[in-house]
Amino acid sequence: MTATALCQVALGGGPTPRAYHSTTRVGSALFVFGGQTYMHTSGGAESVLGDLPIFDLVRMAWETRDSRGNPPRPRYWHTATLVGGSIVIAGGYTGTRSLSDVHLLDTEAMAWSSPPLSSPLPPLACHSATLVGGRLYLFGGMAVTLDDAGASCVEQPRSRASRVEYHEDVHSIDCGEMSEAGTALRGRHGNPSSSVCAQCPEARVVGAPRPLDEVSTLDLEGLGTWHSVQVPGEAPAPVYGHSATLVGSKVVVFGGWDGSSPLNSAHVLDTTLL
Numbered sequence: 001m002t003a004t005a006l007c008q009v010a011l012g013g014g015p016t017p018r019a020y021h022s023t024t025r026v027g028s029a030l031f032v033f034g035g036q037t038y039m040h041t042s043g044g045a046e047s048v049l050g051d052l053p054i055f056d057l058v059r060m061a062w063e064t065r066d067s068r069g070n071p072p073r074p075r076y077w078h079t080a081t082l083v084g085g086s087i088v089i090a091g092g093y094t095g096t097r098s099l100s101d102v103h104l105l106d107t108e109a110m111a112w113s114s115p116p117l118s119s120p121l122p123p124l125a126c127h128s129a130t131l132v133g134g135r136l137y138l139f140g141g142m143a144v145t146l147d148d149a150g151a152s153c154v155e156q157p158r159s160r161a162s163r164v165e166y167h168e169d170v171h172s173i174d175c176g177e178m179s180e181a182g183t184a185l186r187g188r189h190g191n192p193s194s195s196v197c198a199q200c201p202e203a204r205v206v207g208a209p210r211p212l213d214e215v216s217t218l219d220l221e222g223l224g225t226w227h228s229v230q231v232p233g234e235a236p237a238p239v240y241g242h243s244a245t246l247v248g249s250k251v252v253v254f255g256g257w258d259g260s261s262p263l264n265s266a267h268v269l270d271t272t273l274l
Helices: none
Strands: 022-026 029-033 035-039 045-049 054-056 061-063 079-083 086-093 098-106 111-113 128-132 135-139 142-145 163-166 170-174 179-182 195-199 202-206 214-219 226-230 243-247 250-254 266-270
Touching: 022 079, 022 086, 029 086, 079 128, 079 135, 086 135, 098 142
Parallel strands: none
Antiparallel strands: 022 029, 029 054, 035 045, 054 061, 079 086, 086 098, 098 111, 128 135, 135 170, 142 163, 170 179, 195 202, 202 214, 214 226, 243 250, 250 266
């Protein structure tokens, strides 16, 4: 694998600055949804976005497209996964609470829909979503709910009445029938703040606030059993909030937080050596 330098390539004015959004590649376009921004007003205020700017990779320019149907409410910390010709938006955070809804965007018709699930998802934010075959696996994340006074624990981190729950479960969605089912888990599993990438017949969980000399894997063809694999070589420092992308047989881990600052380093895990 060879490394290339990053450079700014967009032409013209871009969309509203944001973080915690999703970006999904569909052919020659990047679909960006949601995120959080900071309004530079006299008092300053955070704002949650629900727009859909699109970056054309051929013209290297931003554009907007009209859509129909009912779009998802503004959010961040959600997931956006390309399934066929549709983007599946799952969960997220409104700024006060986690969400449990699922929305589909048909990228050809530019039409939003909200298919009913046979079993509803729990509220999820900061989770991962990994497509394996026709199933979408959602792992980890957190559920933030309002306290008795109507405040969020993210807004009021010292509030004893606030409610936050970290998930270590796996939920799977049959993208053909849009049915949801929990996956039975056995053995040690990953941390809720880990990243997941699929390498059939397993899903690999990479990272957490602990050293990365061990990778948790979930057997997707068997009984949903977790097991750990020792990783050779020098492991990166503990991180969270990073990304893990499968490129061939290699997993590229980029960025994240080390507990005090964001990182821009990249590490490569060769799964053929495991």
